[in-house]
Amino acid sequence: MIKIVVDCYGGDYSPSANVEGAVEALGSHEDLSLVLTGDEQEINKELSRFNYDKARITVVNAPKVISHEVKPTVAIKDAETSMAKAMEIVRKEDDVAGLVSLGSTGALLAGAFLKVGRLKNVLRPAFCPILPTMDGKGVGICDSGANAECTPDYLKQFAIMGSKYLEITYGFKSPRVALLNIGTEEDKGDRLRLEAYELLKNTECINFVGNMESRNLLTGELDLVVCDGFSGNVLLKSTEGACLEMLKMLKRTFTSSLKNKIGALFLKKSILKTKDFMDYRNYGGAVMLGTKKIVVKCHGNGVAKTVANCIDQAYKMQAGGLNEAIEKALEQYAPRQTSV
């Protein structure tokens, strides 16, 4: 049995999306059991809408929601919040594999660092979301925002952890890893990039294909982009933002005249498919790589399907033995001493 905790607050559609997603995920895996944290009464009320195997869902009362007003490192200490409670269960109970949360990224990060802790040899845990590419395979970005400042060794570890994640969770064979840079030539970029390039080139357990420019993120040429958390965050959010604005623009176009409305009717099915394709809610979340137990950050405006996908990700990471694989890989590539 694989046991995962679902923090039932903090999302735009919480707790109903969380509870519905939890029930949906339960249907996909027979050996999955879930612990839901949040207001017990409210969650039980939500659960009463569904038929599910009652033996596989436990509710733990933690009625408070992490506040965005409070500093994340302080907020995560309030044991009555659904997120802190979820963290506590993950930390204390050996048979719990990890947690899924839609709540504050800052608080989740603080909790992951302070309460869950790092795997052996991991310098810094990092976020690794997967964006849909035009060929349907998807591309991972690591780190997408956990570490604004990085050393070359961090980047090397992101490459190793991200590769293992794609191999084990999604069946990628020898994922193509590229370093995010401002040009493709080997001598491009700042000191961090120049040093990281050297390190990545000499890391045998990854399939390093060189520098990449952000323009090529969605083309499907690459499987994993390695970067510091600052530029990774810029990469992720500007891509999401541009796609979103394009979709809005299309919507306006489709409704701007009668002629356009008629044309849009013909195209409706395909357009909806495109919209679905670009909608990150149809995918999973940003997993944290390098923490002792699994932590998956689900988008704050995730719907039930998004939550179910995130639980599925956590399940697959655990079932595939991702953390053991990361620990083993990093043992062979111990970090250098570095002063950067």
Next chain:
Amino acid sequence: MIKIVVDCYGGDYSPSANVEGAVEALGSHEDLSLVLTGDEQEINKELSRFNYDKARITVVNAPKVISHEVKPTVAIKDAETSMAKAMEIVRKEDDVAGLVSLGSTGALLAGAFLKVGRLKNVLRPAFCPILPTMDGKGVGICDSGANAECTPDYLKQFAIMGSKYLEITYGFKSPRVALLNIGTEEDKGDRLRLEAYELLKNTECINFVGNMESRNLLTGELDLVVCDGFSGNVLLKSTEGACLEMLKMLKRTFTSSLKNKIGALFLKKSILKTKDFMDYRNYGGAVMLGTKKIVVKCHGNGVAKTVANCIDQAYKMQAGGLNEAIEKALEQYAPRQTSV
């Protein structure tokens, strides 16, 4: 008379797009004269296709093209290349306002730093392209790639120079300046961002509105995004890339079935308008801010219209007295001593 040099090589459609763009620009401004550098014979042949005021175009022979194979700092020293020749004319001739080039960004940067030089008090010249926003106003990004590593003082200067550029060249009133960051709260980001935030907050001659996330680049909420050249480059290229991939996807959708083709026919006019709107070739180039004379980098795959727009930008910068305004503004805000 405002005199601008046009480097006629280095673009995908050079020299024909350059020459056609030059002639087009000439038609827009009566007091504009142009110097075209490149293979004299070839350029004259291109020119012979058009009717134009011959007194206002001079051709200077420089038959070689900057090679992408050669290191930019070396390539720019070859005086027989069209770009080096353009730089030389800009440097030597007092009555020349600046240059427009479609060639290698690296060589252009090297030339701008080594041959054109910085304005008084400018720490680092920076690139500032303008992207189309959904409200049609556009948003500047400074720096978009000239300086991969930055100090807080550089960022402050980018904010001042970018603001003056938008005011003088495009008539923005008190442009809204934001700092690119990984969250909107004041305490977000790395040391560079934290220090830059403090500096920007206390710079009275700009309209600083706080941190911004890359997700909001195209919404029209902002006029100028200030960032280091590395993350600015990621921001610019990932936005361009995402829009491009979306357009490709739409094109596939529109032709994927008979039904879709019919729908697309109804929408054709509007879709072409959207496509035009997103096509950066319909806009100008990335201007360099902070160089002694004007330097405009035109996109390598620019067409005649793009070249004409870039010449128009250079014209307006000169006509509006941008460099004098930048020098004056920076005098009042001399950089701190900094060790970052």
